[in-house]
Amino acid sequence: MDSKLEIKIEALPEVCGVYKFLDSNGKILYIGKAINLKKRVQSYFQKDNYERARIRQMMPYVSDIQIIETNNEIEALILESALVKKNQPLFNTDLKDDKSYAWIYINSKDKFPTVKIVRSLKKGEYEKGKLFGPYPSGLVVKRVYSYLRKLYPFCTCKNNDCASSLYFHIGLCPGPYAGAISEEDYRENINNIIKFLSGKKRGHIKSLAKTMERYSKNEEFEKAAVLRDRIKDLKYIGQDIGFTYYDDTESYESRRVKARKRSFDSLSIDLGISKLSRIECYDISNIQGKYAYGSMVVAVDGVLERSKYRIFKIKGSSTPDDFRMLKEVLERRFKGNEPFPDLVLIDGGKGQVSSAMNIIFQGINIVGISKGKHLKRKGRRIKDEFWIIRDGKIYSINIENPEILIDLRNEAHRFAITHYRKRSIKEARKSVLDSIEGVGEKRKRILLKEFKDIKGIRNASLEDINSVIKNSKVSKRIKDNLANYQHPKV
Secondary structure, three states: OOHHHHHHHOOOOOOOEEEEEEEEOOOOEEEEEEEHHHHHHHHHHHHOOOOHHHHHHHHHOEEEEEEEEOOHHHHHHHHHHHHHHHHHOOOOOOOOOOOOOEEEEOOOOOOOEEEEEEOOOOOOOOOOOOOEEEEOOOHHHHHHHHHHHHHHHOOOOOOOOOOOHHHHHHHOOOOOHHHOOHHHHHHHHHHHHHHOOOOOHHHHHHHHHHHHHHHHOOOOHHHHHHHHHHHHHHHHHHHHHOOOOOHHHHHHHHHHHHHHHHHHHHHHHHHHOOOOOHHHHEEEEOOOEEEEEEEEEEEOEEOOOOOOEEEOOOOOOOOOOOHHHHHHHHHHHHHOOOOOOEEEEEEEEEEHHHHHHOOOOOOOOEEEEEEEEEEOOOOHOOEEEEEEEEOOOEEOOOOOOOOOHHOOOOHHHHHHHHHHHHHHHHHHHHHHHHHOOOOOOOHHHHHHHHHHOOHHHOOOOOHHHHHOOOHHHHHHHHHOOOOOOOOOOO
């Protein structure tokens, strides 16, 4: 793999979003979605993971990767669909037409609204009603659709002829055109369905869960299984998306960028900074001082610049000392020739900010971000606190729109911890081989070259190992020692 591409993959965030593979001319080869962008993109570069022939054909041409972060999986889903339809990438086989995902549509402005499942979407066609989705599983949508109709009957009769409709006679149509239900009561059914599809179903699901538990205690397992599946279906339906299907792809792509840009633009006012372009954030990651790393992540004009991220392997003593480690990282960074930032964000409170104050040049603003002692009301989560230097003293400060600072802090932590994990796993793998009698540096090097890693050696046959080692006793010792080896996860 190209080194630039490897660095780019290393810097990918572990969040929901959409990824694009591009060739050397910048042409989009493939678009996909992921719950975890980094893990999903990495999987393409593992040779044993080319599950499709088209992907095997594509990978040699991949020269660049672009990502778009989303707030949740359902946003990634709709964005992927929109981008594939717009760009028609060569190696995408699905989503190139409008019939990929199911939606539930309610023509809420009609006198007696109906509910239907739709797939083909054309701009303007469904604008007078409410559209819920997209849902990749049409089967789940059909099951929920049928279930909702039993809970809140609605009319789908042709030519408004309820009297001759089978659904009317079996109770699935309340008969609005036959005078069997008032317009007000019918509208209440539709409003309940809209609430349900909008996510207001917690009480209903809680009730189903209690019934399922009762069935299980009474050993009525088949009934319990039916409710289990129903609960799963209902949780699947009604996920919120932050935009409509009819938004253009540019508005999809810029949603997260705009949120960061708003936060960035308001920062100069909140912090009293006349010029603000480049922000750098620093974090230290270690356990008891071992395998310590410092990370630097960068945003320019409100946009995360992952190509400018840096990692610092901490030198010196292994004694845990975050202040000393931060000091070392900042000294090394500000001795370099890279452009200086307008703002330095430190992951830490007063102590870390104080350490940074003595190293960073005057004229560069310093802010600290730390987990506070107070809880946010919503979700009862710990609220972030911010610290700033004014006239040589450190003060607590309120920041109205801190999104970009929080994103940078999370990025810096993720980037540092990734390197920490990789190094600790690498050391752990080495120690496994080092503990085997008869395996020195030369044999260790030969084994890893042949089988790639410890997992590969463990899975190899005794004959394959011996063909490399050429010593049956040592080969058997290796096989026995690695029999119970658990491959660590990065």
